[in-house]
Amino acid sequence: MFYHGAMSHSQRFVPQDRRPGRGAASRESGRFERLHYEDTSDGWDIPEELPPLRTSVSDERPRSLINYVASPDIPFDRTINPYRGCEHGCIYCFARPTHAYLGLSPGLDFETRLVARPDAPEVLARELRSRRYRVATLAIGTNTDPYQPIERDRGIMRACLEVLRDFRHPVAIVTKGTLIERDIDILSDMAGQGLARVGISVTTLDAGLARRMEPRVPSPARRLATVRRLSEAGIEVRLMVSPVVPALTDHELEAILAEGAEAGASAASWIMLRLPHEVSPLWQEWLAEHYPDRAARVMARLREMHGGQDYSATWHTRMRGEGHYAQIIAQRFRKAARRLGLDRDLPPLRCDLFRPPPRAGDQLSLFDAT
Structure with missing residues (x-):
């Protein structure tokens, strides 16, 4: 049945035995939905065991792939997403609200009802060939992780990388997925030309906390091993301590x-x-489910940094907050990064090598033929 208005906790909460390996505890409808749904008894007094939530994947055929952004506090202006939703299930993921645009829950739907975009490589190549296109670094993984588990079977991210390699297009990738090691052959070649770098996110070194907070992400130790493998292959890696959680991981x-x-x-x-x-x-x-003894302290710290709100989207402060606590974290980071040699700016990726590859039937220029 359905009704208007917000659900209560008991109506939207999914029992723990039905969501093993999931981050969210509920599947409330997104903020754009006029109607909200709830389970209700059919009147029969018969015990019913519901199965665990499974991951489902549907396909989307995008007309365009490159998403242009105009945020003044991020170092890129364009991104692509091979997938919508993310099975990693990180409870803190700021991309969860994007599932509301699909009419789905930013909670459990975000990590169980995924959307793959199998035509992404072809659409990307078409957009890069446009005469109106002007090259700049393309970011992947800023919304949902391109190396989440379904990439192992679908291979959409690898196919997109092959397009970028063929076009000699610069790319910056952010991931928690160790599946990126599969693509070292492409990435090392691109990195050698100044066309690729990778950011690996490590939120905590505590494997137990990571399993609860990022339930389907490789362990922290495994991610650090990926940093090593990429670095040894000549690929520059930025370690991303993201997010810092007050009173839990700080x-x-x-x-x-x-x-x-x-x-x-x-x-x-x-x-x-x-x-x-x-x-x-x-x-x-x-x-409330995992750390009830720290919940009030965590939220108090966050509200201190955002003018009493849970979050403020103000440019230039939204990602680090303001106030005494935020300043202390920033100072600690600067001191440690300087001591460890991690406080340097990486050189910009090259844009001057960009060139659409010839297609079958294209006439080569005299310069290409020599």
């Missing part, structure tokens, strides 16, 4: 940086926990 900041430096990272960055839109209630549900 004490690990220096240790994470030290482990990243030892693994071969070239630089480092950090971002404070962000709770836009539906992420805040989902995060607070998670805290």
Whole structure:
């Protein structure tokens, strides 16, 4: 049945035995939905065991792929997403609210009802061939992780990388997925030409905390091993301490940086926990379930940094907050990064090598023929 208005906790909460390996605890409808749905008894007094939630994948045929952004506080202006939703299930993921645009829940739907875009490589190549296109670094992984588990079977990210390699197009990738090691052959070739770099996110070194907070992400130790493998292959890696969670992971900041430096990272960055839109209630549900003794302290720190709100989207401060606590974290990061040699700016990726590859039937120029 359906009704108007917000659901109560008991109506939208999914029992723990039905969501093994999931980050969110509920599947409330997105903020754009006029109607909200709830389960109700059919009147029969018969015990019913519902199965665990499974991951489902549907396909989308995009007309365009490159998404242009105009945020003044990020170092790129275009992104692509091979997938919508992310099976990694990180409870803090700031991309969860994007599932509301699909009429789906930013909670459990975000990590169980995924959308793959199998035509992405062809659409990307078409857009890069446009005479109106002007090259600049393309970011992948800024919304949902391109190396989440379904990439192993679908291979859409690898096919997109092949397009970028063939066009000699610069790319910056952010991931928690160790499946990126599969693509070292492409990435090392591109990195050798100044066309690729990778950011690996490590939120905590505590495997138990990571399993609860990022349920389907490889362990912290495994991600650090990926940093090492990429670095040894000549690919510059930025260690991303992201997000820093007040009263939960903030004490690990220096240790994470030290482990990243030892693994071969070239630089480092950090971002404070962000709770836009539906992420805040989902995060607070998670805290109440897993860390009830720290919930009030975590939220108090976050509100201190955002003028009393759970989150503020103000440019230039939204990713790190303001106030005394935010300043302390920033100072600790700067000191540790400087000591470990991770405080340097990586050189910009090259745009001057960009050239659409010839297609079958294209007439080569005299310069190409020589």
